[in-house]
Amino acid sequence: MTVAKGREFLNIPGPTTVPDAVLNAMHRPAVDIYAGPLVEVTESCLADLARIFRTEGNTYIYAANGHGAWEAALSNVLSRGDKILVLGSGRFAIGWGETAAMLGIEVDVLPGSWRHAVDTAAVEARLRDDTEGRIKAVLVVQIDTASGVFNDIPAIRQAMRAAGHDALLMVDAIASLGCVPFEMDAWGIDVAVSAAQKGLMTPPGLSFVAAGARAKCAHEQAGLRTQYWDWTAREGSLHYQKYCGTPPEHMLFGLRKGLDLLLEEGLENAFRRHRLLAEAVRAAVTLWSEGAAFAFNILEPQQRADSVTTILMAEGRDPKPLLSYCAQHCGVVLGIGIGELTGKAFRIAHMGHINAPMVLGVLGSVEMALKALDIPHGKGGVQAAVDWLGEHVPP
Numbered sequence: 001m002t003v004a005k006g007r008e009f010l011n012i013p014g015p016t017t018v019p020d021a022v023l024n025a026m027h028r029p030a031v032d033i034y035a036g037p038l039v040e041v042t043e044s045c046l047a048d049l050a051r052i053f054r055t056e057g058n059t060y061i062y063a064a065n066g067h068g069a070w071e072a073a074l075s076n077v078l079s080r081g082d083k084i085l086v087l088g089s090g091r092f093a094i095g096w097g098e099t100a101a102m103l104g105i106e107v108d109v110l111p112g113s114w115r116h117a118v119d120t121a122a123v124e125a126r127l128r129d130d131t132e133g134r135i136k137a138v139l140v141v142q143i144d145t146a147s148g149v150f151n152d153i154p155a156i157r158q159a160m161r162a163a164g165h166d167a168l169l170m171v172d173a174i175a176s177l178g179c180v181p182f183e184m185d186a187w188g189i190d191v192a193v194s195a196a197q198k199g200l201m202t203p204p205g206l207s208f209v210a211a212g213a214r215a216k217c218a219h220e221q222a223g224l225r226t227q228y229w230d231w232t233a234r235e236g237s238l239h240y241q242k243y244c245g246t247p248p249e250h251m252l253f254g255l256r257k258g259l260d261l262l263l264e265e266g267l268e269n270a271f272r273r274h275r276l277l278a279e280a281v282r283a284a285v286t287l288w289s290e291g292a293a294f295a296f297n298i299l300e301p302q303q304r305a306d307s308v309t310t311i312l313m314a315e316g317r318d319p320k321p322l323l324s325y326c327a328q329h330c331g332v333v334l335g336i337g338i339g340e341l342t343g344k345a346f347r348i349a350h351m352g353h354i355n356a357p358m359v360l361g362v363l364g365s366v367e368m369a370l371k372a373l374d375i376p377h378g379k380g381g382v383q384a385a386v387d388w389l390g391e392h393v394p395p
């Protein structure tokens, strides 16, 4: 028995739903790479990415996924043997640190909890201990897609200042750009990275790096620069130099449309929409959790991300039946637990091109699965989500 016919809803935290307008923008013949519409698309995308990162600095577009942007960011400002500090709070900052280690960078990890945001007091203390100023950069994610944590980037920058440390601040905004406020310049971020396939509603395959003045300065001395990632090479006057070769044309037409959709909505409105839908998900999960079969992975409510919710199963409970039921019987593919949460959690994404029926449909499907599988849960989760939205989205 199934009620899964119809369009399947991929509800994982990336890639996210690609709007038809973006898909349609990509459906066109290849164009000249030396002149014509593509050159304008490149210029306007670079400028609009800077608007979205909120920086006066430079932006770069890579034909690569987020892991590529990680390597691009590191190789443009660091040298072999440099030391960096990675702020743990889930999977992704650690992964970025692993990329750095393979480049020959010395990586210190400030261990974090999978259930909490980065501890800013610990950051300050760790940097105070670095009396010789060996740490060249601090790496952190704004939203960790594995744990579902939201890190307070301005507070981390403040902790660095309080320690009197001048390391570069490098932030992964892959699962947060376009979903929650991000203020690269105002928050003192030196390098920011993001990717196409999450809040920016574009198919996977493009990623972005933004570099502020201090990063451009470090770039001059950086020993890890390579032809492909190099910012200076990409600032060459010929259009193809912006991509170190053939531009990813169709991806760029898609990106142009994705950025148009975001800017037409307005960043503030997009942030508000993400907050509203995230709160609706949290209202449902709060009620369901009364059954004690699972709970929010992130313990402090204000540290829960507005783009993804990670739900941790109680000891000994496997999330797999719930995930399979939703996929096979309802046509909703939820996110699995990854990293330390493999086999222990599931994730509900609320990121990018999503609206109330998509989120309420997912919540309804999860509640249906809880009922069908006899998983103990507090009743009325979907109703709580509906009520919350009804109260907070006035006519």
Ligand SMILES: *Cc1c(COP(=O)(O)O)cnc(C)c1O
Pocket (backbone or CB within 6 Å): 014, 065, 066, 067, 068, 092, 141, 143, 144, 145, 172, 173, 174, 175, 195, 204
């Ligand atoms: C998805 C994600 C990545 C990795 O991006 P890929 O495109 O899969 O390489 C890195 N960091 C965060 C926070 C992410 O959510």
